[in-house]
Amino acid sequence: MNLTESQGLRQNPADDPIFRGNDRRVLYTLSAQNTHIFSPTILNTAMFGVSHARGQNSNLPLEPFPSNLLMMTGEGRNAPGAFVFGGASTTNTPTSIVPPNGQNLHFNQRRNYSWSDDLRITRGSHSLSMGAWFMRVRQTAFSSAQNNAGTASYTGLLEFLQDQPVQFLAAVNPQPLTFTSLEAAVYFQDEIKLRRNLTVRLGLRDEMTNGWNEVNNRASNYLFDANGILQTNPTIGRSPFVKNYAKALLQPRVGVAWDPTGNATWSVRAAFGIHNDLQDNLAHRLNANQPFNARLLITGRPMLSIIPLAGSTAPPPTCSADSPLREPACAIYTVGGLDPNMHTPTIQQWTLEIERAITSDLAVQVGYVGHQSYHLSTSVDNNTIRPEVCQNPAGCLSGGVRPARFRVTVPQGTEYIPAPVVGTATRPNPFVGTTNTWMYMGTASYHAANISLTKRSRNGLSYKTNYTFGKIMDISSAILGPSADNDTATLRNPYNPKLSRGIGSYSLKHQFNANFSYQLPFGNGRAIGGAATGFVDKLIGGWQWNGIFNAQSGFPMTPVVGLNQTGNGDTRIPDVPILNPAFKGDVILGVDGFKKTGRYFDPNAFLLPATGTFGNVSRGMFTGPGFWNLDMSLFKRIPLKERLNLQFRAEAFNILNHANFNSPIAGNVVFDTSDPSKYAGSAGTITETAPVHGERQIQFALRLEF
Incomplete structure (x- = not known):
């Protein structure tokens, strides 16, 4: 039995020196295990565990702000809110003043109870395994989105100075919600030794869950009407789902191990399996919906007529066609939520x-790995304007929600976002704002070939090298934030997910790794100084030289426009540019080009799409900087007594002090968001080195072994 407890408080300075981050963590775990041997061929292992985690993250000012500078007041708030230029919120580092993090003054909590029992039986050529697993999850989530300080979004600096925000987003009267889930699994496996050199493994696992349920029947989720349009008011109940599709998730497994020669010099292994990812961490997708938690969206009103807004304000009713007024007599809410027909993410491998x-100490291995995943979560705005194909020979007015001065006429046959006709709505449901819904329609594939060479220790030398050539394709690589800092976390067009299909943002085409350890041949009984004794032997003997080398190609990279050029209303601005057909030369200038020109890629290779149209740059079309690094160490073992040794260690990380650069993060925005007719001054710029391999570090240590 094991019981652990840990509590911690970490305070970090925020990016803005006015604020300080407070990160509190409390964790309790209890585990117990019982192993019983019934006979030499029957073994049973039972385990039980409990874990309870509580966490709070807040971003508070070092000095209190005057109340007249706050967008929202009450409920312990003391941050002025955020002003964002170029979109309501974005994963592409918009220009902003005052961090929009908000203040989460409540604890998130998660408690798990788990039990499992595994029985193993050996009968002749059969090795049988069977068992069951059960877990109860209870989660209370209260995110910073529920207690933020307000976020005002502007098209550009001019609109900010004129007090003409695109929208103001605020969370009013937030309430914690508690969700539970019961999960279970049973399995059976038979490992059969058909021949001395052939073993087959067959298994079947069945996983199940009762869904994701709010203990007080306050799960608030948005469904679609018969026309596929998001409903104005959420459906409230115990579960956010229309149906539980995870009552029986069958997962067959099969594996083969074969020694073709029977003398242990060859080995062939093959396997196939289906795996599911039970979804039990979803509270943060539902804890910001009205009426229990409402993210109030106010559009088209000057900020000075809105603020200060009391945080305890009861959320007004939703607007409708019969509403006498819009905000604040009624409200247009921004929506979070889950796919009401969610299927469990599945992977075939x-x-x-x-x-x-x-030789006896040298082996080579080649292999292939393939994955196909489906029902993956994707982040979607389900209330964006549906694109159309222009049927008018005279052209069609395009631009969606973009200001009228940016609208253009596109030719017949163009897919475009229509500009609203006077008196008509800009969104499919004008009484719902932007949405951030996880729709489980994602797919992904991974294929990789690898080769490795392994040498076991002989004459003091051992090493291992491996190389992998692989590729990931998907339609979305992230749902909460950018993956590998190089892609947006939302689909370009929710009505055509295939438009977002491309190289996954964490795909690495080439990876090479090598490591070695060499006992230097000095000292008594070794090749050099073999007759040394006493002090001389202790001085020259016991040295070990080690090294690790890593190299990989860069992560895929996708330049973006930097604003909602399509005008479809997606405030996370995933829009991409179009390739410039007149451009000649290298699009990617590389690290050497960046050192000379200040740009990793040439923005002249891209053009701004016509307002209301989509760009043609595919996801992951370009590659960021590659990485390589060399670490080395030198150890010296000094015997003190029969069972007591002292080890001296000299370790050098990034011994060559090679600078590895990160992908252009803010620099992947191509156009100036205040004046899209110009390229952004930061386009293609790299602002930091890669966090995985910093500058050279050398450290010395002593280790006592006994």
Whole structure:
């Protein structure tokens, strides 16, 4: 039995020196295990565990702000809110003043109870495994989105100075919600030794859950009407889902191990399996919906007529066609939520490995790994304007929600976002604001070939090298934030998900790794100084040289426009530019080009799409800077007594002090958001080195071994 407790408080300075981040963590775990041997061929292992975690993250000012500078007051708030230029919120680092993090003054809590029992039986050529697993999850989530300080969004600096925000987003009267889930699984596996050199493994696992349920029947989720349009008011009940599709998730597994020669110099292994990812961490997708938690969206009104807004204000009713007024007599809410017909994410995986022993201490292995995933979560705005194809020979007015001065006429046959006709709505449901819904319609594939060479220790030398050539394709690589800092976390067009299909933002085409350890041949009984004794032997003997080398290609990178050029209303601005057909030269200038010109890519290779139209740059079309690094160490073992040794360690990380650069993060925005006719001054710029390999570091240590 094991019981642990940990509590911590970490205070970090925020990016803005006016604020300080407070991160509180409390964790309790209890675990117990019982292993019983019934006979030499029957073994049972039972385990039980409880974990309870509480966390709070807040971003508070070092000095209190005067109340007249706050967008929202009450409920412990003391941050002025945020002003964002170029979109309501974005994962592409918009220009902003005052961090929009908000203040989460409540604890998030999660408690898990788990139990499992595994029985193993050996009968002749069969090795049987069977068991069951059960877990109860209870989660109370209260996110910073529920207690933020207000966020005002502007098209550009001019609109800010004229007090003409695109929208103001605020969370009013937030209430914690508590969700539970019961999960279970049973499995059976038979490992059969058909021949001395052939083993087959067959198994079946069945996973299940009762869904994701709010204990007080306050799960608030938005459904679609018969026309596929998001409903104005949420459906409230115990579960956010129309149906539980995870009552029986069958997962077959099969594996084969074969030694073709029977003398242990060859090995062929192949396997296939289906795996599911039970969804039990979803409270943060539902804890910001009205009426229990409302993210109030106010559009088209000067900020000075809105603020200060009391945080305890009861949320007004939703607007409708019969509403006498819009805000504040009624409200247009921004929506979070989950796919009401969610299916559990599923992955099919298959592998093939062939290993050959070249010598008694040297082996080579080649392999292939394939994955196909479906029902993956994607982040979608379900209330964006549906694109159309222009049918008018004279052209169509395009631009969506973009200001009238940016609208253009596109030719017949163009897919475009229509500009609203006077008196008509700009969104499919004008009484709902922007949405951030996880729709489980994502797919992904991964294929990789690898080769490795492994040498076991002989004459003091051991090493291992491996190389992988792989590729990931998906329609979305992130749902909460940018993956690898190089892609947006939302689909370009929710009505055509395939438009977002491209190289996954964490895909690495090439990866090479090598490590070695060498016992230097000095000292008594070694090749050099083999007759040394006493002090001389202690001085020259016991040295070990180690090294690790890593190299990989860069992460895929996608330049973006930097604003909602399509005008479809997606405030997370995933829009991309179009390739300039007249451009000649290299689009990617590389790290050397960046050192000379200040740009990693040439923005002249891209053009701004016509307002209301989509760009043609595919996801992951370009590649960011590659990485390589070399670490080395030198150890010296000094015997003190029979069972007591002292080890001296000299370690150098990034010994060559090679600078590895990150992808252009803010620099992936191509156009000036205040004047899109110009390229952004930061386009293509790299602002930081890669966090994984910093500057050279050398450290010395002593280690006592006994």
